[in-house]
Amino acid sequence: MSRWRRPAAIVLVGMLVATTCVLLGRWQWHRHVVRDAEIATVERNWQAATVPIGTVLPPGGVLRPADQWRTVTLTGRYEASATVLLRGRTVDGHGVFHVLVPFIGPGGTVLVVDRGWVDVGATPDVSAPVPDPPSGTVTLSARLVLAEPSSDRSVPAGQVRSIAIADVLAATGTRVSGQAYDAVGRPVTESPSGEPLGALPDPSLDPGSHLSYAFQWWAFAAMALAGFGSAARRDWLDPQRTAPARRARSRGRDEVDEDALIDAQLAAGQVGPAAPGAPPAADQAKVTRSR
Secondary structure (H helix, E strand, O other): OOOOHHHHHHHHHHHHHHHHHHHHHHHHHHHHHHHHHHHHHHHHHHOOOOEEHHHHOOOOOEOOHHHOOOEEEEEEEEOHHHOEEEEEEEEOOEEEEEEEEEEEOHHHOEEEEEEEEEEEOOOOOOEOOOOOOOOOOEEEEEEEEOOOOOOOOOOOOOEEOOOOHHHHHHHOOOOOOOOEEEEEEEEEEEEOOOOOOEOOOOOOOOOOOHHHHHHHHHHHHHHHHHHHHHHHHHHHHOHHHHOOOOOOOOOOHHHHHHHHHHHHHHHHOOOOOOOOOOOOHHHHHHHHHHO
């Protein structure tokens, strides 16, 4: 193998490891940026002035992410007979059902309102008793949140697994018709007010660990370059690679037989101690053998 091949292979492995770490760091950085934007949206819209729903969301329109958590007002009535239960949610580690009630606004528009939660009942498919929403004309102020993707998992009648507007309206049967807003409302105030349900949690403002993970991955990339580069340098400067040791010559069969014969003669006393000026005992044995 050429002298440069092993150091070059070490450097290439180091570059591959470092590149992977850099890409993972960029992925975590992107997640940090997205999360930071979500927190900024909550902080900006949470304290924003309350406006009519048409200012933020036209009938049949789709809520923009930048308008999530804005507080809007509208007047209409709850369609209590079309209440739908959202299953598969938890509060403080125990299962609950969210109570979704269509709110019929001006012109027959429909806003799906998540009024809160109730506990699971005697079985996982049954909820505890669900309080009715206020009856008659209601002035509602609610925070708008994005609807969820649809779920195709089977559920009992009158229940859904996600707050997808189409899924909720389908679960109501034919009791609700009209143009639906593609958003979900979380009540802030109701006038008149109904019996309260379990309060929905506020959005989290925890940025998570994405930023620290990004810097950790980039630190690993620098360490990989330094470590593999140092290993390649040591391999390149290794004196055993610049001057490889000579291989010892293997002994031939004749030499092995000759040594065995000399040892046998010495053991039998055929070759005595060498006199002054005489050749070594091994040479005497060779002379004896030649005679």
